[in-house]
Amino acid sequence: MTDTVHPLTAHERAHESAESRRGFLLALPAYLYLLVFFALPLAIVFVYSFATRNRTGGTDLSGWNLDSYGRLGDEIVTRVVMRSFGLAMVTTIVCLLLAYPFAYFVSTRRPAVRGLLLVGVMIPFWTNFLVRNYAWRVLLSNDGPVSELTQLLGLGETRILFTQTAVVLGLVYSFLPFMILPLYASLERIDGRLVEASRDLYASSWASFRRVILPLSRPGAIAGSILVFVPSFGAYVTPAILGGDKKPLLGSYIVSQFLTARNWPFGASLSAVLIVVMLSATLVYFRAGGRNL
Amino acid sequence: MSTPAVEFSGVTKRFGEVVAVDSVDLEIADGEFFALLGPSGCGKTTSLRMIAGLDLPSEGSLKIHGEEVGPLPPNKRPVNTVFQNYALFPHLTIADNVGFGLKMQKVDKAEIGRRVAEAIELVQLGGMERRKPTQLSGGQQQRVALARALVNRPRVLLLDEPLAALDLKLRQGMQNELKALQREVGITFVFVTHDQEEALSMADRIGVMGDAKLLQVGRPEEIYEQPVSRFVADFIGRSNFLPGTVAGDDAITLANGAAITGPTTGRSAGTAVDVSLRPERVRLEARGAAPADRPSIDGVVRTATFLGNAMVYSLGLDWLELEARIENRPSQARFAPGDEISVWWRDDAIAVVDGGR
Numbered sequence: 001m002t003d004t005v006h007p008l009t010a011h012e013r014a015h016e017s018a019e020s021r022r023g024f025l026l027a028l029p030a031y032l033y034l035l036v037f038f039a040l041p042l043a044i045v046f047v048y049s050f051a052t053r054n055r056t057g058g059t060d061l062s063g064w065n066l067d068s069y070g071r072l073g074d075e076i077v078t079r080v081v082m083r084s085f086g087l088a089m090v091t092t093i094v095c096l097l098l099a100y101p102f103a104y105f106v107s108t109r110r111p112a113v114r115g116l117l118l119v120g121v122m123i124p125f126w127t128n129f130l131v132r133n134y135a136w137r138v139l140l141s142n143d144g145p146v147s148e149l150t151q152l153l154g155l156g157e158t159r160i161l162f163t164q165t166a167v168v169l170g171l172v173y174s175f176l177p178f179m180i181l182p183l184y185a186s187l188e189r190i191d192g193r194l195v196e197a198s199r200d201l202y203a204s205s206w207a208s209f210r211r212v213i214l215p216l217s218r219p220g221a222i223a224g225s226i227l228v229f230v231p232s233f234g235a236y237v238t239p240a241i242l243g244g245d246k247k248p249l250l251g252s253y254i255v256s257q258f259l260t261a262r263n264w265p266f267g268a269s270l271s272a273v274l275i276v277v278m279l280s281a282t283l284v285y286f287r288a289g290g291r292n293l
Numbered sequence: 294m295s296t297p298a299v300e301f302s303g304v305t306k307r308f309g310e311v312v313a314v315d316s317v318d319l320e321i322a323d324g325e326f327f328a329l330l331g332p333s334g335c336g337k338t339t340s341l342r343m344i345a346g347l348d349l350p351s352e353g354s355l356k357i358h359g360e361e362v363g364p365l366p367p368n369k370r371p372v373n374t375v376f377q378n379y380a381l382f383p384h385l386t387i388a389d390n391v392g393f394g395l396k397m398q399k400v401d402k403a404e405i406g407r408r409v410a411e412a413i414e415l416v417q418l419g420g421m422e423r424r425k426p427t428q429l430s431g432g433q434q435q436r437v438a439l440a441r442a443l444v445n446r447p448r449v450l451l452l453d454e455p456l457a458a459l460d461l462k463l464r465q466g467m468q469n470e471l472k473a474l475q476r477e478v479g480i481t482f483v484f485v486t487h488d489q490e491e492a493l494s495m496a497d498r499i500g501v502m503g504d505a506k507l508l509q510v511g512r513p514e515e516i517y518e519q520p521v522s523r524f525v526a527d528f529i530g531r532s533n534f535l536p537g538t539v540a541g542d543d544a545i546t547l548a549n550g551a552a553i554t555g556p557t558t559g560r561s562a563g564t565a566v567d568v569s570l571r572p573e574r575v576r577l578e579a580r581g582a583a584p585a586d587r588p589s590i591d592g593v594v595r596t597a598t599f600l601g602n603a604m605v606y607s608l609g610l611d612w613l614e615l616e617a618r619i620e621n622r623p624s625q626a627r628f629a630p631g632d633e634i635s636v637w638w639r640d641d642a643i644a645v646v647d648g649g650r
Contacts, residue, residue, distance in 0.1 A: 194380050199395045
């Protein structure tokens, strides 16, 4: 930081504005893309959330009101939201517990082995998301391989397809890499000498982990948790394929408002609230973590 | 003599095929300021890490105050380390960094508070307790690292190139401070450095390491005046090496045929030796002005460099190049390139080391 601000010469000013113009031009395609395919649809969702459903299931854009938002307190909505929230929390925690030891293991390998293991983490991405979810449906079905195995072991038939357990299983499977990668990145950055220093200062290996590695890997745990929680909360595909429809989650509930109930304003208001809640949760989470980094 | 603070007996450390430390025997006395000196990769840091317990010996016995510590993990040893680049915990405040070791030893809170305050006072960092390490300068971080180790009252303090990351001015100040601190706390300091000046100026005794071996242990003067090998003489300060052979007890014939006197320390006649002659011990006279009763060698000045407090000459003798450093005194004769000169030295100015490389 400089304490004195020198007035810029005309020449310098021209140079700076040319620089910023070039930067803007480079970013323009991305801006345009985001504007047309992200900001605009989002704005439409917000606009529709204030509209009214007419008798034929169409949407009346005149006469804005907050009626749709008024329905958010309905018991069914609260139940769906709480269920989705709980499921997303469980998914996030399970991912964290599974990913942490693995990421730690990877970060302590030789660089060549690390690369190999990380490629392994990415392999599932080579197959379509939908296909992978259907694969789980085959695996978990009442006469699928998992069930056959438990029968062979005398544990009886496995009946977890179309339950919340199956949904959590599918979500954990889908989002685990998003937890592993940021965790690995932050663990890999930790200076090994800090661990040695803690050992030299009378920390047992467990204390050294708890007092040094764990706090220093927190940024990765936070980033990973957000990357898993946010898509889990609003997940649609996995619950639709593995969860059946007896206990709807937020994602499928919103979809049903658009496609089945044909109440676009209500679906839009649910979406709007979901976006706002997740955005603020993310901000709070980052702030809380950021202060202690 | 009382029990040594640290005792290596036949300690060897191998990393796979590589021998990092090769059967080292060493005793470091209680309360001593001991420097392990050597070029990078000589095994000095590995030796220090073995005392700390961060590396375990492959062979041999290592005792701290008479107790075998070979297999003990670092947290069970009465030693603490000041790490190169300090390794301060970035997520903890200065006070929590300093108090870390006491907390791990389950010392009670009030006691921790008192001792941390004391340690921070000792390294003159009062007022910095609530800051994070990244908010301190390099010199201040260095002090935190010192306080963090000393607060535990270790029986031996290990320092791994603690001054290497500081700039020259700060380094010289810290040298004096460290020395004073060591006298004040009375703890054995074992200090690893590749900087020979640092070792010479601070240590009570120095162990010179090269190529995984401990080559010589002694007081700074001994190491400087009586190096046991060409490697040591070359690493500690600068030196000229004059090849020759032993002619008899304390008699050496130089490669040019000149007969000189020097300590042959039991080497049998015919052994190839190098005579180590420090540049500042070279006497330089105009051709023919050397004392008649001393062997002298004739030569020519090749270059003359003015350094302010001294002149450094590169001298061409018939059979080798010699460096001479002559203090600038008002009466001192100066020479210019091309001048014909004679070189001589006093008998006690030289050391005899094994010849060849």
